[in-house]
Amino acid sequence: MDNKKPRQERSQLMPLFLTFFKIGAFTFGGGYAMLPLIQREAAAKHKWINDDEIMEIAAIAESTPGPIAVNTATFVGYRICGAAGAVMATLGVVLPSFLVIIAVSSVLEIFSGARVVKYAFNGIRAGVLALIIRALYGMFKQCPKHVVSYVLVGVAFAGAVFLDTSVLLILALCALVGLLMFLRRERSGK
Amino acid sequence: MIYLELFLTFLKIGAFTFGGGYAMLPLIQDEVESHGWLSATELVDFIAVSESTPGPFAVNISTFVGMRTAGIFGAFCSTFGVVLPSFLIILIVARCYEKFRESRVVKGCMSGLKPAVVGLIAAAVVTTGQTVFFPLGISAGVFTSPAFMCSVVIFLAMLGLAIKKLHPILIIVISAVLGIAAGYAFQM
Numbered sequence: 001m002d003n004k005k006p007r008q009e010r011s012q013l014m015p016l017f018l019t020f021f022k023i024g025a026f027t028f029g030g031g032y033a034m035l036p037l038i039q040r041e042a043a044a045k046h047k048w049i050n051d052d053e054i055m056e057i058a059a060i061a062e063s064t065p066g067p068i069a070v071n072t073a074t075f076v077g078y079r080i081c082g083a084a085g086a087v088m089a090t091l092g093v094v095l096p097s098f099l100v101i102i103a104v105s106s107v108l109e110i111f112s113g114a115r116v117v118k119y120a121f122n123g124i125r126a127g128v129l130a131l132i133i134r135a136l137y138g139m140f141k142q143c144p145k146h147v148v149s150y151v152l153v154g155v156a157f158a159g160a161v162f163l164d165t166s167v168l169l170i171l172a173l174c175a176l177v178g179l180l181m182f183l184r185r186e187r188s189g190k
Numbered sequence: 191m192i193y194l195e196l197f198l199t200f201l202k203i204g205a206f207t208f209g210g211g212y213a214m215l216p217l218i219q220d221e222v223e224s225h226g227w228l229s230a231t232e233l234v235d236f237i238a239v240s241e242s243t244p245g246p247f248a249v250n251i252s253t254f255v256g257m258r259t260a261g262i263f264g265a266f267c268s269t270f271g272v273v274l275p276s277f278l279i280i281l282i283v284a285r286c287y288e289k290f291r292e293s294r295v296v297k298g299c300m301s302g303l304k305p306a307v308v309g310l311i312a313a314a315v316v317t318t319g320q321t322v323f324f325p326l327g328i329s330a331g332v333f334t335s336p337a338f339m340c341s342v343v344i345f346l347a348m349l350g351l352a353i354k355k356l357h358p359i360l361i362i363v364i365s366a367v368l369g370i371a372a373g374y375a376f377q378m
Contacts, residue, residue: 024244024245026244026359026362027244027245027246028362031246032314036352040358055307059303059304060283062303062306062307064276064279065204065206065207065276066272066273066276066277067248067276070249070273070276074276074280075280075284078280078284086277086284094249096245098249098265100243100244101250101253101254102253102262102265105253105254105258112238112239115373117242118242119372119373120373121242121366122337122344123340123365123367123368123373124362125341126341126344126345126348127345127362127364127365128318128362129322130348131361132311132314133315133349134352135311136308136312137353139311143304144301149302149305152305152306152309153308153309157309159309170310175299175303178305179298181301183294
């Protein structure tokens with residue numbers, strides 16, 4: 001795919017906004033559950049990005065400040081329509097949360113105390129877990145097939161779950177190991 | 191001026207929180223408490239609300255604090271503030287990435303970052319799994335409670351649908367309906 005320059009397709013501005021509005025409206029429980037949704041909407045349906053690029057975007061979103069959902073929207077938007085696309089996609093992904101919170105902020109206790117809301121979210125949490133596993137499976141398939149990368153998967157997992165290490169530290173370490181391995185392989189290849 | 195104060199405070203929160211989700215919680219707590227916008231209990235209560243509404247926690251909390259403090263325009267200022275740093279940084283990164291993605295350094299770092307992301311998502315499976323199956327902590331009795339059983343059934347059904355590549359939005363909707371049905375059926 002030729003992605004050297006952001007494609008200036010003005011006609012994509014409205015689809016970008018609507019797609020990320022949809023993604024924003026159905027993203028619960030952190031950013032990872034949205035990855036299958038992005039895969040379905042931005043990759044399979046609109047062909048804005050491919051599956052491998054989703055992984056690169058996830059890596060970039062993790063290594064930069066701010067919510068993953070916002071980072072991803074801005075990145076994809078920029079890819080498709082430049083700065084205007086970035087604005088539309090980011091606006092789309094933020095607007096649902098913004099509007100919902102404004103709507104419920106005055107009836108907060110009633111809303112979060114309502115039994116039907118509680119029950120619905122008992123279910124949604126289980127659904128979100130399934131989506132995160134789906135994201136894990138999809139990302140694992142895209143992951144470089146190499147023993148070092150399997151070790152890095154394990155290190156990142158253990159660091160995040162058992163050691164409570166800062167995410168930034170894990171990412172910096174993995175990037176460094178990746179870089180060293182890459183340069184070493186390149187040298188031995190020539 | 192309250193609007194400027196909201197904007198600047200959430201600009202700071204947006205600029206210094208990596209990893210998303212609740213990683214930004216300590217910083218948010220510091221800021222909203224020192225400004226007297228929200229008490230510690232109110233913040234904890236809001237986490238529950240944020241989990242029952244769509245979107246990133248950072249956006250939810252900034253909209254809420256802004257709305258509570260200074261109405262709709264306040265909500266706009268704080269949300270704009272929290273999003274702006276990520277937006278600008280990604281804009282710069284995206285522009286550079288197009289130029290440098292073929293460079294050896296970027297390729298090398300990416301080959302390490304990709305497995306790191308896989309590991310972090312695997313970690314999210316564990317932490318999310320804990321909140322789904324053991325919301326009150328792992329205790330002996332929980333394995334037989336109807337709430338636990340329902341979570342397991344809904345989770346397995348949704349996993350099946352997710353693997354069959356059903357549209358993710360449909361999965362969220364079905365799991366909400368099943369959750370409501372199970373809730374009323376068993377009076378959890």
